[in-house]
Amino acid sequence: MPDPTTRTRLPADLAIVNCTALLGVGAERATFAPGATIEINGGRFTRIDPHPDGLPHAKQVIDARGMVAMPGLINTHTHAAMTFLRGAAEDVALAHWFNDYIWPMEVNFAERDVYLGTLVAIAEMIECGVTTFADHYFHMDQAAQAVLESGIRANLGAAFFSSQGPDGLTQSLSFAERWKNAADGRITTSVAPHAPYTVSDADLTAAAEGARRLGVRVHLHAAEDIVQTNASLRDRGRTPIQVLAETGVLDAGAIIAHGNGILADDIALLSQHRGRVGVTHGPKGYLKFAFGPLTPIAALRAAGVPVGYCTDGPASNNTLDILEAMRVTAITQKQVTDDPTWFRTGMALEIAGPGSAAVLGMSGEIGVLRLGARADLILVDVSGFHCQPLHNLAAALVYSVQPGDVRTTIVEGQLLMHDRQLLTINRDALLDEFRHRAREITDRTHGRTIQDYTQ
Ligand SMILES: [Zn+2]
Incomplete structure (x- = not known):
């Protein structure tokens, strides 16, 4: 039976389920919520639930088991x-x-x-x-x-x-x-x-x-x-x-x-x-x-x-x-x-x-998983050998995680990378043109400069 409360509510744009959410950070410690559900609507966080009951009502659902959800x-x-x-x-x-x-x-x-x-x-x-x-x-x-x-x-x-x-x-x-x-x-x-x-x-x-x-x-x-x-x-x-x-x-x-x-x-x-x-x-x-x-x-x-x-x-x-x-x-x-x-x-x-x-003058808007904040979020896979065992999840994020462990990147509720696939940038075409120009840009034989550094 579907949850009767979800029938009257419009679906969220995106839901992330089964993640370990980084909910709070302070000088002394970080707070994580395992098994959390996060919902995003209109580019903002609309639900952050450390104790979800049942599946969310959303157009797209990402199962983030084994991953940390943290602010972008x-x-x-x-x-x-x-x-x-x-x-x-x-x-x-x-x-x-x-x-x-x-x-x-x-x-x-x-x-x-x-x-x-x-x-x-x-x-x-x-x-x-x-x-x-x-x-x-x-x-x-x-x-x-x-x-x-x-x-x-x-x-x-x-x-x-x-x-x-x-x-x-x-x-x-x-x-x-x-x-x-x-x-x-x-x-x-x-x-x-x-x-x-x-x-x-x-x-x-x-x-x-x-x-x-x-x-x-x-x-x-x-x-x-x-x-x-x-x-x-x-x-x-x-x-x-x-x-x-x-x-x-x-x-x-x-x-x-x-x-x-x-x-x-x-x-x-x-x-x-x-x-x-x-x-x-x-x-x-x-x-x-x-x-x-x-x-x-x-x-x-x-x-x-x-x-x-x-x-x-x-x-x-x-x-x-x-x-x-x-x-x-x-x-x-x-x-x-x-x-x-x-x-x-x-x-x-x-x-x-x-x-x-x-x-950047953007306190409360970005850098936090908080209701109403802009939905900029990443999913980080901490199942790799270099992170295990997870005695201290905060230490894993600070000292062990590698860039390649970032599986999914979301900005304003939009998936920009999912399962390591870039979704808004054509990698091969971009790199071809970029490498070609890089050879020309590093030419210094013209003898000119844009400014002098004098101290
Ligand atoms: Zn600089």
Whole structure:
């Protein structure tokens, strides 16, 4: 006999049954509900039931036995189209990396390349469970097109340098206005100056005013490492974070990458604006560049400043794998604080969900399995040898799971990958064109560059 209560109710768009749902995360522990049912309707979670009674009433039902259902992962800072430059500049210091490899190669990017490179990045992110990314690059109408077609969620910012003249800032503002809340809110935007060392105080001030007017954040690099902070103190008498405070960027709201050079005094400034600023952290690239101190995550969190995970661009990080960013953050933060009892698995997962959502100004909307939140969810298979036995499920997610264990990726209730099959991207056609252009883009014989890195 069917449950009589279901006969009068319209079916849900999608139901996931028999999953172990990650329902709560905190600094000390994570809470899981085995055997849960999750229903999605109109792109939102409409039922999260840890003790379901009978089968759900839904148009499509996924049996997720042996899998963890958790919020889709959030990459809070990347340059997606730099997939083209993955592995093209290795074993060099930061200034050499920019001046002799990256900025000369970026001269070769045509508009369509940003579409292709971003779509490859999106395919990789869907495969490793990322459902939202914050992107910071050029020709961003092309990136937006890739986001539209693929079904992923993104916060997009059109990057600019002051060396471009007034056009850079104007384009960044008009892009943020044009695409704000596009695709039924799946696309949000930021104003995206490159960094305080490449953008003038006047342009930062104008970017902050524009962001405030549009109701979006400023997404930029700042205090990336201690060398930048020391150079700013030497040349301007202020730290990069002080520059952001004085130009109104912190007041407007800011997504700050990467903050390894944040000083103790800066944290008080950031704390004054903690409801609208966040710091994004992607340690793999910092370790490759042999940066000295790492982002002071303990002090930032103690001051109430949200911290999120990122991969930065694949030219420095080589992957767009947020599981890896979470893992490397956890182990390096234990090491830098000399405290193996800190950065517990619950905190690692909390930063992956609510923490990263807060950095993007999307608290409660993404990064949580909660009624009414946007239905961005992944199913992770924890039955593999490398996860067994499951003495500690949170530890399996933080320290054992591999990107290939992500079986299914859902954004706004839409299946983007199911049973490892990409459903919105044609893999073979995309890779053919991408590999062909990658050979041309890495040509540096023209001797030109888009910008100089001087510190
Ligand atoms: Zn970056």
